[in-house]
Amino acid sequence: xxxxxxxxxxxxxxxxxxxxxxxxxxxxxxxxxxxxxxxxxxxxxxxxxxxxxxxxxxxxxxxxxxxxxxxxxxxxxxxxxxxxxxxxxxxxxxxxxxxxxxxxxxxxxxxxxxxxxxxxxxxxxxxxxxxxxxxxxxxxxxxxxxxxxxxxxxxxxxxxxxxxxxxxxxxxxxxxxxxxxxxxxxxxxxxxxxxxxxxxxxxxxxxxxxxxxxxxxxxxxxxxxxxxxxxxxxxxxxxxxxxxxxxxxxxxxxxxxxxxxxxxxxxxxxxxxxxxxxxxxxxxxxxxxxxxxx
Amino acid sequence: xxxxxxxxxxxxxxxxxxxxxxxxxxxxxxxxxxxxxxxxxxxxxxxxxxxxxxxxxxxxxxxxxxxxxxxxxxxxxxxxxxxxxxxxxxxxxxxxxxxxxxxxxxxxxxxxxxxxxxxxxxxxxxxxxxxxxxxxxxxxxxxxxxxxxxxxxxxxxxxxxxxxxxxxxxxxxxxxxxxxxxxxxxxxxxxxxxxxxxxxxxxxxxxxxxxxxxxxxxxxxxxxxxxxxxxxxxxxxxxxxxxxxxxxxxxxxxxxxxxxxxxxxxxxxxxxxxxxxxxxxxxxxxxxxxxxxx
Numbered sequence: 001x002x003x004x005x006x007x008x009x010x011x012x013x014x015x016x017x018x019x020x021x022x023x024x025x026x027x028x029x030x031x032x033x034x035x036x037x038x039x040x041x042x043x044x045x046x047x048x049x050x051x052x053x054x055x056x057x058x059x060x061x062x063x064x065x066x067x068x069x070x071x072x073x074x075x076x077x078x079x080x081x082x083x084x085x086x087x088x089x090x091x092x093x094x095x096x097x098x099x100x101x102x103x104x105x106x107x108x109x110x111x112x113x114x115x116x117x118x119x120x121x122x123x124x125x126x127x128x129x130x131x132x133x134x135x136x137x138x139x140x141x142x143x144x145x146x147x148x149x150x151x152x153x154x155x156x157x158x159x160x161x162x163x164x165x166x167x168x169x170x171x172x173x174x175x176x177x178x179x180x181x182x183x184x185x186x187x188x189x190x191x192x193x194x195x196x197x198x199x200x201x202x203x204x205x206x207x208x209x210x211x212x213x214x215x216x217x218x219x220x221x222x223x224x225x226x227x228x229x230x231x232x233x234x235x236x237x238x239x240x241x242x243x244x245x246x247x248x249x250x251x252x253x254x255x256x257x258x259x260x261x262x263x264x265x266x267x268x269x270x271x272x273x274x275x276x277x278x279x280x281x282x283x284x285x286x287x288x289x290x291x292x293x294x
Numbered sequence: 295x296x297x298x299x300x301x302x303x304x305x306x307x308x309x310x311x312x313x314x315x316x317x318x319x320x321x322x323x324x325x326x327x328x329x330x331x332x333x334x335x336x337x338x339x340x341x342x343x344x345x346x347x348x349x350x351x352x353x354x355x356x357x358x359x360x361x362x363x364x365x366x367x368x369x370x371x372x373x374x375x376x377x378x379x380x381x382x383x384x385x386x387x388x389x390x391x392x393x394x395x396x397x398x399x400x401x402x403x404x405x406x407x408x409x410x411x412x413x414x415x416x417x418x419x420x421x422x423x424x425x426x427x428x429x430x431x432x433x434x435x436x437x438x439x440x441x442x443x444x445x446x447x448x449x450x451x452x453x454x455x456x457x458x459x460x461x462x463x464x465x466x467x468x469x470x471x472x473x474x475x476x477x478x479x480x481x482x483x484x485x486x487x488x489x490x491x492x493x494x495x496x497x498x499x500x501x502x503x504x505x506x507x508x509x510x511x512x513x514x515x516x517x518x519x520x521x522x523x524x525x526x527x528x529x530x531x532x533x534x535x536x537x538x539x540x541x542x543x544x545x546x547x548x549x550x551x552x553x554x555x556x557x558x559x560x561x562x563x564x565x566x567x568x569x570x571x572x573x574x575x576x577x578x579x580x581x582x583x584x585x586x587x588x
Contacts, residue, residue, distance in 0.1 A: 193515045197522040205577035207551045221487045224525045228491040231518045232581040236574035257501045268537045280530035283499035287526040
């Protein structure tokens with residue numbers, strides 16, 4: 001369903017965490033014309049200054065003020081900080097205020113929300129905009145970051161249909177295609193297609209750096225290596241939190257991956273030409289069907 | 295040193311294997327104006343027809359004819375087929391004829407050359423143009439494929455300085471930056487920065503495909519996953535041969551990588567936040583210094 005948001009419909013929106021996602025959201029909301037004003041909350045003065053200067057936010061406030069004044073609060077902080085944000089917000093959360101988030105993991109954020117918000121958890125509609133990438137910080141923000149990208153919404157059984165529609169319309173207004181799946185599905189899928197590749201890319205960089213002739217190796221990297229490791233430039237803090245937040249699903253994917261890599265190692269050690277070709281053919285056929293970019 | 299090749303200096307050049315690399319080389323040689331004619335040898339009629347049609351080669355011949363008629367023979371076949379090519383060529387190899395290649399591994403190709411060519415191995419100057427990528431076949435060929443890219447030359451102790459210069463000038467004429475390193479160094483470096491990433495990308499595709507909900511996972515892949523797995527679209531046959539041809543160095547890199555991945559798994563299992571952040575910071579700092587593209 002596509003909801004058409006009305007002018008200023010979402011009133012005062014607080015963005016908590018004005019990094020790449022938060023600042024881009026501020027720009028996009030203003031461009032869409034569906035908000036009256038955007039409050040910014042953050043730890044980094046540099047990001048807050050940048051967000052103010054680019055017009056992504058109108059005013060800097062603390063989290064308590066944001067909780068009191070806002071119609072919609074969007075938590076764009078690293079997932080490990082969500083619980084602390086819920087704790088600060090909860091006493092000031094008015095019944096009319098809606099909460100959503102941009103966390104890359106959903107099970108852990110929802111658990112924290114249920115534990116901290118209690119009955120008020122019905123006001124929280126969890127979301128995950130699939131945007132961002134290797135760059136981070138408000139300076140990389142752009143109004144079209146969510147345009148044409150998926151935003152996953154993982155509705156809670158406590159949410160009313162009306163509130164889910166409201167948050168769906170909110171993300172659609174910034175250009176996202178909204179898809180609703182369960183938090184468990186979300187976490188399993190993104191462990192496989194996002195979290196695991198990041199871990200593999202980080203590990204490759206460390207593997208090359210740790211080798212005796214690491215410096216020389218880095219001088220010989222080509223386009224393939226750069227494509228492969230691009231995601232290893234991502235925020236270490238964010239990915240630390242994702243690893244811990246989605247630990248169970250990630251360990252499962254990692255174990256499955258390591259078993260396959262071990263099998264591949266055996267094929268090479270055994271000089272098993274037909275086994276190698278069979279495995280590579282399966283992989284390359286699947287990759288070819290994916291296309292090149294989004 | 296930059297050698298300036300003279301017009302038609304390299305006379306008749308035979309390209310053995312007219313896939314992406316071979317057909318691009320034909321186009322580039324002609325554009326550089328340093329050859330009189332280009333002979334094409336290949337197994338695939340489609341590639342030969344395509345190469346003729348695009349003007350990458352002037353005539354299709356068999357390998358024996360190529361050996362007899364050429365001033366320079368360039369082997370652009372998968373590395374596992376190099377030995378068979380040397381065996382066919384050897385009896386017809388004139389003293390004036392130079393051999394070079396485009397193989398992604400060097401130790402195994404050099405071993406085959408020494409065993410098959412005997413004293414004539416002095417006529418073989420091994421090379422590895424760092425070009426290509428996920429696409430393959432003559433249809434993907436372009437004259438500027440080597441432009442501004444590195445070509446590694448691994449001179450043999452049997453090569454004369456003059457012959458090394460000649461082959462260096464040949465690759466420079468198609469736009470490559472030539473770098474000379476030993477075959478052992480070459481194979482260790484490319485095991486780390488090229489061969490290993492390919493294996494990791496192939497394995498990720500297989501891991502996702504093998505999982506119960508693989509289809510659904512593939513529907514959620516984003517730009518990061520696509521960047522990461524782009525190289526998994528590469529030719530299965532070529533990569534099978536590279537795995538076997540550079541087996542020792544690849545197994546060493548793979549073991550080192552698997553140890554690091556195992557360490558990362560432990561950090562996650564132990565909820566070791568500071569250990570994770572330290573590792574990711576090291577990786578992302580190194581990745582940031584590499585830049586985005588070539």
